[in-house]
Every structure is written in structure tokens, then in C-alpha cells.
Amino acid sequence: MDCRCRVRSRIFPVAVLLLLVLCEAKTRDEWVQSHRVIYQLLTDRFTLERGKEQDTCGSDKCEGGGYCGGTWTGLTEHLDYIKGMGFNAIWISPHVQNTKCGFHGFWPKNFDEVNDHFGTEADLHALIKRAHGLDLWIVMDTVLNHMSMEEPLENLWPFNDTIYYHKDCPMDYNDQYAVRNCWLMGLPDLDDDIPQVRKYLIDWAEYQVHKFGFDGYRMDAIAHMQPETLYELWERLSNTTLTIGETFMASAQSIASYQFNRLQQRQLMDGVTNYPLAIQLRLAFGEKKTLYGVQWMWEQLIKEVSDLSALALFIDSHDLQRFLNLQPDVTLFTNALTWILGADGIPIVYYGSEQAATFDIREPLWRKGYDQEAFHYKMIRRMLTHRKAGVFDGPQQERYVEDWLYIYSRNNTLVVTSNLGSGHGRQPFIPKENLPTAYTTGTILCNVLTDACDTMVQEGGLKIVIGEGKPLVLVMEGDFIPDSPANDIGWLPTTTGDYPALQKANADSAADLNKYCFEYADYLGNDVRGVTATSPDECQSECQHENMCEYFSFIFVPSLHRNCWLKNSKEGRVQMWGGESASISGPKTCPADSVVGVRASIEEREQSAERGYTAALRGQ
Structure with missing residues (x-):
């Protein structure tokens, strides 16, 4: 039990706030040291409740399908599916009441109410209690920058008057003033320079974290808010909760400034979303562009970012077209996923990735299914088993890069990725000076992804056999954790039953x-x-x-x-x-x-x- 939680809010129920001293801190250090990896899902689109399996997509005639029927209770019933992959954290959709078409949670209507499409407060408490029993930490998602545009301002709570908002103005993403003051995609922009607005938002965020027992705090659209608000929020939560801010930007320097402001020498967020790296990985593996682009971006991140280990790593998200929509080669997707699951940072895997989903970025998962024998379901489990065992600890060191090949190490683990794609293979020879010092002549290496311990370090270096474009994750025999034969992922699908009509x-x-x-x-x-x-x-x-x-x-x-x-x-x-x-x-x-x-x-x-x-x- 950690009793470092600080209580500053005075606008929310005193009885609940007095309980904050009992909270367990889930700080940045605890997230990183406990090897947390996040499974991101949309609450409305992940799973239906047992006994209520009715897909309601499209019934309210909303763009994007509206509410489809996913609930907190349904998620509670399916936590074992997520735990079975090895995940130890889940990022759920914003939980506040949204307007009619806000199934995603980013069009808030009433900060005082939970989204009844997802369930009741008791249902949310039950979800988090059950998750904690499985050592699954829950990330609270919020948007404090704006309210919904679907209803008149007087119907929104508590900001039901124009005095709480910036005046609408044309958005110009190259103009800092416009980014922080104009309306993002037509959404009424809260004026967080107003002391009462800022105080309410920060007090509310802290109250929600402790009321429900959230372990992480993800904040949407932070580039559109005032740095002072971010700093005060981070200061309030940093002793109890990991904070991650969304920074939809392509440069390392830009996202770095929202993690730590060097000019003012103060922290704004523990971590931010690593869009610059995601963009380069999607170009390199999704479009088969040069992997020197990934090399260049990693160098920029090392130069600009104060804390790489707290950055959120991802390939897919709710705001990006699915990788497999852009690039149907599943092997290229496997290489990209392998890259982030071994890398320095906090990996985030978007729901459906484990089923190689090719549908829309916000499509219900039940339309694809929950196959626990799926290749990527078991591949993720293997990677996370080793990650949680510490084989990916330590600095990330680039070892060898070519136009089509990127190899890095974490201590004595070698992650080998390429963008050759399915059906293509090569056998590069890596000189000894490019390998971890523990790799001596005769060292046997095991591939985490295949259970094969058939790679040996030669006198002059290491010959790596890349077959069919597949990635390799090579660990020393003493670090290798074999998967049971019953769970062997292989590289070919298996099936049950015959097809008598064929x-x-x-x-x-x-x-x-x-x-x-x-x-x-x-x-x-x-x-x-x-x-x-x-x-x-x-x-x-x-x-x-x-x-x-x-x-x-x-x-x-x-x-x-x-x-x-x-x-x-x-x-x-x-x-x-x-x-x-x-x-x-x-x-x-x-x-x-x-x-x-x-x-x-x-x-x-x-x-x-x-x-x-x-x-x-x-x-x-």
C-alpha cells in the first residue's frame, strides 16, 4: 500500500476524497519497472454481454455506426481473453456521458454522469475490481479540451454557457495560437485560461482517478490546451498515476516539448504518444520504404526526448487506418508489431491486432471473433512472456541497419525485423563488433517466435536466416522461456475438422x-x-x-x-x-x-x- 496520494480538490464529495489516502500509487516508475503493456480497446466495440448479444450498430443513424452494444460488463466477462495474451494493462474509452453519436467517448455532454450506454458506476467499479484481481491496470481516457457539438451549449454540463469557451475561429495547425484557441473539428473549445474552468477540469480528473481506482490517465488532444493546465494536472496526478498525453505530431522535437518543457524546465506529462516513430514504422513496413527512416527517427528521439521509456509505442490506433487495410501482407504487419513489442517505451496494441483484423478502425471485434489459437494472439503472448521476464530490459541499441533490415538489441536480446515481405528471404551476416558483447563464439541463441534454438554465433559474427520475410527475436539459452507444445504458434495456421462437401x-x-x-x-x-x-x-x-x-x-x-x-x-x-x-x-x-x-x-x-x-x- 502506498499512501503518497495528495488530496487538493475541494469541489467533490469529501467522504470520497478522504479515502484517497488508501489509494495505491501507479506512478511512471511503477509502470515501467513492472513491464506494463497496454491493450487498447473501444468499450462500445470490444464485446457484447453474454445473454445480450445484439449488435445495434447503425440503429441511431450516426456516422461511424453509433452505439453497437459493447459494455463494461461485457468487458469484465472477457478479461481472460486479454490476460491470456499476456497484457497487464487495458486502455478503455472515456467513461463520461456523451451525446447521441459519441460512442467513442470524445464528445462529452455531462462530466457528472457516466456513459449509460456502457453501464452504471457499479458496473465500472466491478470491471476495475475484477481487472485488478488479474493484475490488469486500467487506463482512464479523457478529453478536457472540448465538449460535444451535437447539442446546444445550454444542454452541456457544467459548461453550459458561451463564457466558458473560446470564440470559434479557423483552425490552422501551423499557427500556435489557432491550435490552442480555435475549435478542433468544430468542437466547442473550452477556455482553460479561465481559472474556474481550469480548476474544475483538474479537480474532476483527480477525483475520477481516485473514485474509480484508475491506474493510468490518458489525455486527448493535449496540444490544443494551455501548457499551464497540463503542468498543474501532471503535478496533481504524478505521485499516484501515470499520465500519457496524445500528441498527433510528426516530429520528435514537437512531442518532446509536451513531455518536458525545456524552456520552462518543467514536466507536462509522464509520457506522450510516439506518433513520429509510428509514422516511420508504418512507412517502412506498411509501404516498404527504407528502414533508414526508422533509424533517423530513433536518433531524433534519443536527441530530443527526455524520457524514452515513458513514450507510448504503437502501430495502430483509433485514429489511424488499420495497418492491414493499407498493407495486406500479414508478415510485414508481424515485423512491425515485433519491433514495438521489444522496444524501449510502453507498447500499446490496438484491439483486433491479435486477430489480424482488416476491418474498419472502429469495427466491433465480435465480427471477427476471439480466436485464442490465432497466430498473432499467441505471438503477442510469447513476446510479452519474455518482456515481463526482463529480457527486453536495458537500453535499446541499434546494431545493424540496411535499406530493408533493422536490428536492435536490448541487453542480450536481438530483435531482427525486415520489410522483405512474405515469400522473400535473405541471410545477412552480422559482424561480431555489431553484436552484444555476451555473444561469444559458440553461443546458442533461441528464437522467441518459433521455440527453435538453432542459431549459433560463429567466430566472425552471426549469420541470420530470414525465411519468408519473418522476424526473429533471438535470446540466449538461459533467458529463453519455451512455450508449451500445445500452444506452439508455428508459422502456418492449423484447422480442426474436414470439409466433407469439398x-x-x-x-x-x-x-x-x-x-x-x-x-x-x-x-x-x-x-x-x-x-x-x-x-x-x-x-x-x-x-x-x-x-x-x-x-x-x-x-x-x-x-x-x-x-x-x-x-x-x-x-x-x-x-x-x-x-x-x-x-x-x-x-x-x-x-x-x-x-x-x-x-x-x-x-x-x-x-x-x-x-x-x-x-x-x-x-x-
């Missing part, structure tokens, strides 16, 4: 391979809608009854709510993945001379010896 290709001839109508593949993205089907044949039939459908992908997971996805294109074709579960795809109508069965591509057949595709072809 014939299978004989892989002896190219002619035979080409005559089969269906294939083991997933056509990522380009969704028309998702439905439930019992077989690929039925899924194809659903496609034939949908005017906009041209192709389909059937995912063989019986428990999945929607396992048949109707597509208008197959541009996102990825062989053998299927959201990391067995997936069969095909056209709306099969050619007259084809067999309604499963085929493997010629490329798969030719690579079968190396990749084990013969074992993956069911029943063969």
Missing part, C-alpha cells in the same frame, strides 16, 4: 491445381458484410444472393459469430492465413469446367518442401 486437389500436376474453384486463402479487406455459414459452399451461396458480392472468404471456426465474409474484390489475397485460422476463399460463381473443391496454388506446391504445405493441405 474435394481436395491432387498436388501432382499444375493442371489439376488450376481446375479447383476454391483455395486455402483469405481475401483480406474489401468486405461487403459478414454472415454466418456452416461451410464454404453455403458461404458461396450467400455471395450469390448479394448483388455487391464477387468473392467470399469462409473462416472455419464454428464459434465465430460471423465466419463468412462477402467481398467485392480479392485484392487482399493472402494464401493460407484466414485470420490465422483455416480459411477457404473463392469466387461468386465457379467456372463451368472447374471442380467445387479446394486447390493450392502452384507457388504453394513448389514451396511445400520448405514450408510444410503438404501437411497443411488437409487430409494429405
Whole structure:
């Protein structure tokens, strides 16, 4: 128990504030030292309550789908799913009452009420209590910069008069005055230069943190607020709670100034969102641009940022198009995810990443499913098992960079990433002077991602085998934590059951391979809608009854709510993945001379010896 919590607020119930001395501090140091990794979700879009599985998206005719039905109780029921990946922190949506279409939480209406679409105060308390029992810390998200534009000001609370707001003016992101005083995207901008406004916001934030027992505090749009407000808020919370501010900026110098103001020599936030690095990682892995861009940005961050370990690392978020929408190559996504999960900072993984989701950034997860055998679900678990064991502690040191390759170390762990993509491999030789000093001739290294301990340091350095564009995370044998065989993630999906209605290709001839109508593949993205089907044949039939459908992908997971996805294109074709579960795809109508069965591509057949595709072809 830590009793360092400071009580300054006087506008909220005294009885509750007297309990603040009992709070447990979750400071910046405690977050970093306990190896916290955050799973970010949208409360409304993560999961439905058991017994109330009704998808209400679109019922209120709001842009973005409005409220879809996710609740705090539903999240409480599914905490084991998040814990099973190894996460030890969750970032939920802002919990205050929002206006009609504010399912995301960023259009506040009433600071005195919780969002009843998500549940009651008791439901939120129950969620946090259950999470703490699983050693899951909860991050409170807030927006103090503005109120909702959906209703007249007089309907908003407590700021129900124009005197509390800046006058509307054109936003110019190159003008500091406009950024801090004009209305962001038409949202009424609170004037936090007014003492009463600033005091209320800071008192309210502190009260909410301690009332519900939040462990972290994330603040939206901090670049649009006055630095004085940020400083006072950080000073109030820093002894009890980690603070992270959103800084949607592309330069290291810009985000650094919102963590620590060098001019005034004072802290504004413990950490900020590392958008500059996220942008470079998405360019390098998502668009296959040079990895020297990541090298340059990391150098800038080291130069400008006062505390790298408190920066929030991410690839996807609620404000960015999903990586796999932009780049359908799942292996490139795996490399990007591996980079942040081993790096210095506080990694944040956006919901759906563990299922290789390709849908809209704010789509309900129940439309994809909660497959705990999914490749990325288990890959994340392996990385976090080792991260929490300390193998990624210590300074992050760049070891070797080429246009297509980026290798860094954390102590004696080597993280190897590339943007070669699926189907491509190389075998770079890393000179001994570029390796950790503990790597001596004969040292055996184990790959966290495959459980294989088959890499040995040679006299002059290390030969790294990059097969199929896959990343490697190499640790010394003494640091390696094997995964149980039952949970082996492998590099190919597995499936259960057969497809009695389907014939299978004989892989002896190219002619035979080409005559089969269906294939083991997933056509990522380009969704028309998702439905439930019992077989690929039925899924194809659903496609034939949908005017906009041209192709389909059937995912063989019986428990999945929607396992048949109707597509208008197959541009996102990825062989053998299927959201990391067995997936069969095909056209709306099969050619007259084809067999309604499963085929493997010629490329798969030719690579079968190396990749084990013969074992993956069911029943063969």
C-alpha cells in the first residue's frame, strides 16, 4: 500500500476524497519497472454481454455506426481473453456521458454522469475490481479540451454557457495560437485560461482517478490546451498515476516539448504518444520504404526526448487506418508489431491486432471473433512472456541497419525485423563488433517466435536466416522461456475438422491445381458484410444472393459469430492465413469446367518442401 496520494480538490464529495489516502500509487516508475503493456480497446466495440448479444450498430443513424452494444460488463466477462495474451494493462474509452453519436467517448455532454450506454458506476467499479484481481491496470481516457457539438451549449454540463469557451475561429495547425484557441473539428473549445474552468477540469480528473481506482490517465488532444493546465494536472496526478498525453505530431522535437518543457524546465506529462516513430514504422513496413527512416527517427528521439521509456509505442490506433487495410501482407504487419513489442517505451496494441483484423478502425471485434489459437494472439503472448521476464530490459541499441533490415538489441536480446515481405528471404551476416558483447563464439541463441534454438554465433559474427520475410527475436539459452507444445504458434495456421462437401486437389500436376474453384486463402479487406455459414459452399451461396458480392472468404471456426465474409474484390489475397485460422476463399460463381473443391496454388506446391504445405493441405 502506498499512501503518497495528495488530496487538493475541494469541489467533490469529501467522504470520497478522504479515502484517497488508501489509494495505491501507479506512478511512471511503477509502470515501467513492472513491464506494463497496454491493450487498447473501444468499450462500445470490444464485446457484447453474454445473454445480450445484439449488435445495434447503425440503429441511431450516426456516422461511424453509433452505439453497437459493447459494455463494461461485457468487458469484465472477457478479461481472460486479454490476460491470456499476456497484457497487464487495458486502455478503455472515456467513461463520461456523451451525446447521441459519441460512442467513442470524445464528445462529452455531462462530466457528472457516466456513459449509460456502457453501464452504471457499479458496473465500472466491478470491471476495475475484477481487472485488478488479474493484475490488469486500467487506463482512464479523457478529453478536457472540448465538449460535444451535437447539442446546444445550454444542454452541456457544467459548461453550459458561451463564457466558458473560446470564440470559434479557423483552425490552422501551423499557427500556435489557432491550435490552442480555435475549435478542433468544430468542437466547442473550452477556455482553460479561465481559472474556474481550469480548476474544475483538474479537480474532476483527480477525483475520477481516485473514485474509480484508475491506474493510468490518458489525455486527448493535449496540444490544443494551455501548457499551464497540463503542468498543474501532471503535478496533481504524478505521485499516484501515470499520465500519457496524445500528441498527433510528426516530429520528435514537437512531442518532446509536451513531455518536458525545456524552456520552462518543467514536466507536462509522464509520457506522450510516439506518433513520429509510428509514422516511420508504418512507412517502412506498411509501404516498404527504407528502414533508414526508422533509424533517423530513433536518433531524433534519443536527441530530443527526455524520457524514452515513458513514450507510448504503437502501430495502430483509433485514429489511424488499420495497418492491414493499407498493407495486406500479414508478415510485414508481424515485423512491425515485433519491433514495438521489444522496444524501449510502453507498447500499446490496438484491439483486433491479435486477430489480424482488416476491418474498419472502429469495427466491433465480435465480427471477427476471439480466436485464442490465432497466430498473432499467441505471438503477442510469447513476446510479452519474455518482456515481463526482463529480457527486453536495458537500453535499446541499434546494431545493424540496411535499406530493408533493422536490428536492435536490448541487453542480450536481438530483435531482427525486415520489410522483405512474405515469400522473400535473405541471410545477412552480422559482424561480431555489431553484436552484444555476451555473444561469444559458440553461443546458442533461441528464437522467441518459433521455440527453435538453432542459431549459433560463429567466430566472425552471426549469420541470420530470414525465411519468408519473418522476424526473429533471438535470446540466449538461459533467458529463453519455451512455450508449451500445445500452444506452439508455428508459422502456418492449423484447422480442426474436414470439409466433407469439398474435394481436395491432387498436388501432382499444375493442371489439376488450376481446375479447383476454391483455395486455402483469405481475401483480406474489401468486405461487403459478414454472415454466418456452416461451410464454404453455403458461404458461396450467400455471395450469390448479394448483388455487391464477387468473392467470399469462409473462416472455419464454428464459434465465430460471423465466419463468412462477402467481398467485392480479392485484392487482399493472402494464401493460407484466414485470420490465422483455416480459411477457404473463392469466387461468386465457379467456372463451368472447374471442380467445387479446394486447390493450392502452384507457388504453394513448389514451396511445400520448405514450408510444410503438404501437411497443411488437409487430409494429405
